[in-house]
Amino acid sequence: MHPNDLLLGAQARTGTLPVCDHYSGVEARMRKSLALQEEMTQEFGACVFDVTLDCEDGAPVGGEAEHAALVAELALGAKPGARVAVRVHPVDHPAFENDVATIAGKAGHRLVHIMLPKVETPQDVERASRALHAAGARELPLQGLIESPAAVHRAFDIAAHPRMQSLSFGLMDFVSAHGGAIPSAGMGVQGQFTHPLVVRAKLEISSACHAHGKVPSHGVVTEFKDRDAFRAAASRAANEFGYTRMWSIHPDQIRTIVEVFAPSADEIHKATQLLRAAEAAGWAPISFDGKLEDRASYRYYWQVLQRAHQTGRQLPEQAREWFARNQS
Known part of the structure; x- marks a missing residue:
């Protein structure tokens, strides 16, 4: 049996998406983002980041309809195999219905998801889902942005x-929603990982996603010029807070996210050797490096190889064969 069927099977599991979600809303930057995605796909042999075209922050006030039309045009013009998404306006914004009708109605078949900002309740998700149905985009996944204390409280629901594929954390709106009770440092590259209320929110969102087999996506880190600080933040998001995906708001952040969220060469080697030994034993429990391993750990190491494949890491020939079988 293929590891994907045997080890994941009917298990509730966190979905798999590219580890980086890159946002841009100005026309020139949106076009550059799509071109960069194509270049890096050729370089890595896999599409290692999504491009999310932004209506919420990208559209000028009063020009929302024109911006939605531009975004639909860009999505339709993207190269085959491109992973393009769109962030629309919130469900209570006057431009929401037109965003969905224009973008999902015209280009839904070229999109990988719609990002829904300021999600407060499951009813918001249901309203967006109905709008997508009305636009003819019945299968297009939704992703949600959690940005308030009340939304954090409802994150599991x-x-x-x-319809929900992934949840992201809207840090700056979340801090602002506390009316000054969280200092501005709580939005910074260090404070967002130490202030108790922000930490609690991040952990709730991550846990809610893992409980329901959805992808937890870490939000914005604005200090894009301080590469060491950004790398440290990405590492904490991945290794301490359970996030398997992260936002980029500047092209310089993309490679760092891909590198940090990808398994190391040592992890890939161990995962390959352990899973080949397990396969030889018919997936029964084995002793490996003096430790008992069974299907629980096999599942973990198979997910290591999946992340390696998604992030364009070099895989041993023994591991490549599994992915070739999975695609055939």
Whole structure:
């Protein structure tokens, strides 16, 4: 049997998406982002980041309809195999209905998801889902942005909605929603990992996603010029907070996210050797490097190889064969 069927099977599991989600809303930057995605796909042999075209922050006030039309045009013009998404306006914004009708109605078949900002309740998700149905985009997944204390409280219910694919954390709006109770440092590259209320929110969102087999996506880190600080933040998001995906708001952040969220060469080697030994034993428990391993750990190491494949890492020939079988 293929590891994907044997080890994941009917298990509730966190979905798989590219580890980086890159946002841009100005026309020139949106076009550059799509061109960069194509270049890096050729370099890595896999599409290692999504491009999310932004209506919420990208559209000028009063020009929302024109911006939605531009975004639809860009999505339709993207190269085959491109992974393009769109962030629309919130469900209570006057431009929401037109965003969905224009973008999902015209280009839904070229999109990988719609990002829904300021999700407060499962009813918001349901309203967006109905709008997508009306636009003819019945299968297009939704992703949600959690940006308030009340939304954090409902994160498990929001993540449970069958249309929801991933949840992200809107740090700056979350801090602002506390009326000054969280200092501005709570939005910074260090404070967002130490202030108790922010830490609690991040962990709730991550846990809600893992509970319902959805992808937890870490949000914005604005200090894009301080590469060491950004790398440290990405590492904490991945290794301490359970996030398997992260936002980029500047092209310089993309490679760092891909590198940090990818398994190391040592992890890939161990995962390959252990899983080949398990396969030889018919996936029964084995002793490996003096430790008992069974299907629980096999599942973990198979997910290591999946992440390696997604991030364009070099895989041993023994591991490449599994992925070739999975695609055939």
